[in-house]
Amino acid sequence: xxxxxxxxxxxxxxxxxxxxxxxxxxxxxxxxxxxxxxxxxxxxxxxxxxxxxxxxxxxxxxxxxxxxxxxxxxxxxxxxxxxxxxxxxxxxxxxxxxxxxxxxxxxxxx
Amino acid sequence: xxxxxxxxxxxxxxxxxxxxxxxxxxxxxxxxxxxxxxxxxxxxxxxxxxxxxxxxxxxxxxxxxxxxxxxxxxxxxxxxxxxxxxxxxxxxxxxxxxxxxxxxxxxxxxxxxxxx
Numbered sequence: 001x002x003x004x005x006x007x008x009x010x011x012x013x014x015x016x017x018x019x020x021x022x023x024x025x026x027x028x029x030x031x032x033x034x035x036x037x038x039x040x041x042x043x044x045x046x047x048x049x050x051x052x053x054x055x056x057x058x059x060x061x062x063x064x065x066x067x068x069x070x071x072x073x074x075x076x077x078x079x080x081x082x083x084x085x086x087x088x089x090x091x092x093x094x095x096x097x098x099x100x101x102x103x104x105x106x107x108x109x110x
Numbered sequence: 111x112x113x114x115x116x117x118x119x120x121x122x123x124x125x126x127x128x129x130x131x132x133x134x135x136x137x138x139x140x141x142x143x144x145x146x147x148x149x150x151x152x153x154x155x156x157x158x159x160x161x162x163x164x165x166x167x168x169x170x171x172x173x174x175x176x177x178x179x180x181x182x183x184x185x186x187x188x189x190x191x192x193x194x195x196x197x198x199x200x201x202x203x204x205x206x207x208x209x210x211x212x213x214x215x216x217x218x219x220x221x222x223x224x225x226x
Contacts, residue, residue: 093212094166096158097155100145101152
């Protein structure tokens with residue numbers, strides 16, 4: 001079983017819609033969770049961190065964490081063409097080691 | 111506050127050579143982590159340094175090594191390069207690591223290594 005899984009294929013959403021991304025992780029004791037955005041040819045950029053069960057909102061982004069189900073998600077509201085990128089889910093594994101999922105490509109269609 | 115800097119940005123080497131990559135973390139950050147990103151494997155953890163000590167190491171061969179200096183700058187070295195080492199090497203900067211997880215990490219622009 002992979003440490004972090006992001007199974008959805010490329011996601012196409014119309015401008016203004018909500019994009020929903022999901023991620024599952026295998027280690028039940030994981031404590032810290034992150035979402036990164038990576039534009040083509042660029043390095044990952046941190047957009048959200050979440051450590052407790054529930055929702056965390058930051059602007060148009062909402063991260064949701066459910067430790068019992070080992071599930072973390074990211075919602076992007078009012079999607080904009082500038083949100084077109086690959087979104088990487090990362091799980092903290094001790095001493096600052098991050099385990100990453102393979103990422104989900106999001107395409108926002110004007 | 112200046113971000114994470116990495117040098118060089120691009121490198122072309124041939125098989126068998128060695129390479130050294132450099133990373134300067136955000137001012138005040140003392141933890142530096144290194145990752146390798148390839149299209150096939152995604153982002154994989156190489157190692158993490160804090161206070162000049164390697165505290166964590168990923169599943170990479172011994173050809174991959176690193177070090178951290180007293181000013182928190184870090185270098186990683188890859189010896190006897192192989193074609194499969196072609197990748198984007200990313201450095202991430204963070205505050206003091208927590209034993210039970212990870213703090214927010216901020217990535218540099220990366221070094222694109224091509225091995226011919």
